[in-house]
Amino acid sequence: NAGVTQTPKFRILKIGQSMTLQCTQDMNHNYMYWYRQDPGMGLKLIYYSVGAGITDKGEVPNGYNVSRSTTEDFPLRLELAAPSQTSVYFCASSYSSRQGELFFGEGSRLTVL
Amino acid sequence: QQQVKQSPQSLIVQKGGISIINCAYENTAFDYFPWYQQFPGKGPALLIAIRPDVSEKKEGRFTISFNKSAKQFSLHIMDSQPGDSATYFCAPLAGNNRKLIWGLGTSLAVNP
Numbered sequence: 001n002a003g004v005t006q007t008p009k010f011r012i013l014k015i016g017q018s019m020t021l022q023c024t025q026d027m028n029h030n031y032m033y034w035y036r037q038d039p040g041m042g043l044k045l046i047y048y049s050v051g052a053g054i055t056d057k058g059e060v061p062n063g064y065n066v067s068r069s070t071t072e073d074f075p076l077r078l079e080l081a082a083p084s085q086t087s088v089y090f091c092a093s094s095y096s097s098r099q100g101e102l103f104f105g106e107g108s109r110l111t112v113l
Numbered sequence: 114q115q116q117v118k119q120s121p122q123s124l125i126v127q128k129g130g131i132s133i134i135n136c137a138y139e140n141t142a143f144d145y146f147p148w149y150q151q152f153p154g155k156g157p158a159l160l161i162a163i164r165p166d167v168s169e170k171k172e173g174r175f176t177i178s179f180n181k182s183a184k185q186f187s188l189h190i191m192d193s194q195p196g197d198s199a200t201y202f203c204a205p206l207a208g209n210n211r212k213l214i215w216g217l218g219t220s221l222a223v224n225p
Contacts, residue, residue: 044215090157
């Protein structure tokens with residue numbers, strides 16, 4: 001039972017480079033989320049999706065883009081990486097927005113130098 | 114404006130002791146009150162949750178106490194164990210936009 005799978009686990013980028021963080025889930029969940037976690041700052045919502053073809057901005061969307069072409073996949077694109085994007089990124093999914101239980105991946109640690 | 118205030122920021126407890134973490138909120142539209150547990154290098158995972166129609170829920174050594182009039186809810190860990198050492202987040206669910214509002218976390222260390 002894989003759950004939510006994120007790749008890569010670690011990545012170092014140079015300023016101005018771009019990359020995509022991959023996220024896939026095998027639970028047939030409609031709702032998917034991208035969060036970033038910085039020390040002492042809790043989790044900040046970047047983007048979320050309520051189903052294939054539908055995405056919306058969270059609290060901190062600037063510098064990121066997402067797409068949702070299938071139920072399973074929800075990649076996060078970083079364009080023109082900046083040191084402020086150094087963080088741990090978590091993808092999550094849920095069956096229902098009313099239930100509130102999110103299933104998280106193990107995270108992707110990104111460093112921008 | 115921080116909608117959820119979690120305290121303490123860190124907590125050290127001896128094995129067998131009681132750990133208590135509090136979460137105060139402002140939005141009266143919250144209708145689901147979960148606690149998430151996160152171990153180093155892992156994503157958060159749901160530990161226990163409560164809805165506002167009950168004042169307390171117990172699952173094993175973990176209990177949520179909910180005080181609607183005071184707008185706060187607490188996590189109690191009885192007989193704390195070193196394996197409970199983790200970061201704990203409250204994350205009530207906003208009634209209108211259906212997104213979790215995360216506290217800043219409490220780092221719990223249980224000494225053996």
